[in-house]
Amino acid sequence: MSDPSSAVEAPRRRPDTGARRGRNAVKTKAAILAAGRAEFAERGFEGARVDAIADRAGANKRLLYHYFGNKEDLxxxxxxxxxxxxxxxxxxxxxxxxxxxxxxxxxxxxxxxxxxxxxxxxxxxxxxxxxxxxxxxxxxxxxxxxxxxxxxxxxxxxxxxxxxxxxxxxxxxxxxxxxxxxxxxxxxxxxxxxxxxxxxxxxxxxxxxxxxxxxxxxxxxxxxxxx
CATH class of the missing domain: 1.10.357.10 (Tetracycline Repressor, domain 2)
Structure with a gap:
């Protein structure tokens, strides 16, 4: 019998980081949009704050700017x-x-x-x-x-x-x-x-x-x- 310990271990499949990043980006953008919707509806445009929107979305403020530009664009x-x-x-x-x-x-x-x-x-x-x-x-x-x-x-x-x-x-x-x-x-x-x-x-x-x-x-x- 062959020694199982000598068997060559099959290479592990690397996670598709590109697809995961894509899914995460879609979820993050959707969360920011939903948070922006709530913030703007409650406080109006002038009263809404980017920090508050990021907090609501559970997202980094830099990602908000990355995906949507600025407050006006969002x-x-x-x-x-x-x-x-x-x-x-x-x-x-x-x-x-x-x-x-x-x-x-x-x-x-x-x-x-x-x-x-x-x-x-x-x-x-x-x-x-x-x-x-x-x-x-x-x-x-x-x-x-x-x-x-x-x-x-x-x-x-x-x-x-x-x-x-x-x-x-x-x-x-x-x-x-x-x-x-x-x-x-x-x-x-x-x-x-x-x-x-x-x-x-x-x-x-x-x-x-x-x-x-x-x-x-x-x-x-x-x-x-x-x-």
Whole structure:
């Protein structure tokens, strides 16, 4: 028998350090974006601190600068990521597979629920409006993100018009602004409105009532016939 001790040990496979670094970089960048989202939503652009963002992300501040440049660039990346997220959700609705009324119902509910589930989004948009959209204006990807949405709504209106269930004279941009406003205003003002009307507008029953109201308002508008 051969002596096992004399057997040549197979060489150990070296870990793929390049792949590991790549995975770590993706995770670190995602953590910094999430931390930036929270910090900017809570404190606005002026009040946010890079040190605080790095601490939230559990990342070295030098990595933050390495991946995102500076505070302004990070804020722009957070803003772009926020819009990409909601546009991604809208695409995943696959509205073309539904009849016009159901498709519009789903779009209104998704928009309302997105604002409700992500209160940081309304805060971030409020911050950018305080800044007079000065960062949004510098993001070249924004028009391309919104064009498909407008086209999708236009197609829905046309399909509904052809089926005799929607008006044909509806501006898709105006319609989307109204849809977004129904969710945005409710979520961004939920605390003050709850006090004013002495009702807990964050309760499940009130949220469900408001969502149904938003859907009904949009569908009633689309179904209105003007001679």
């Amino acid at each position: 804020y722009g990346a957070v803003l772009l990521d926020a819009y990409q997220e909601i546009r991604r959700g809208e695409r995943e609705l696959s509205l073309d597979q539904y009849e016009p009324v159901e498709a519009m119902d789903r779009l209104v509910r998704f928009t309302f629920r997105h604002f409700l589930a992500n209160p940081w989004f309304t805060k971030l948009l409020s911050t950018e409006n305080v800044e007079n959209a000065r960062f949004l204006k510098t993001l070249p990807d924004i028009p391309a993100l919104h064009s498909p949405l407008v086209g999708q709504i236009r197609t829905l209106i046309e399909r509904g018009g052809a089926a005799g269930v929607f008006r044909r004279d509806v501006d898709p941009v105006q319609l989307y602004i109204s849809i977004a406003a129904l969710g945005y205003f409710y979520v961004s003002n939920i605390a003050t409105l709850s006090v004013i009307f002495d009702k807990d507008l964050s309760s499940v029953s009130m949220v469900q009532e408001r969502e149904a109201h938003a859907v009904q308002m949009v569908l009633d508008y689309l179904r209105t016939n003007r001679g």
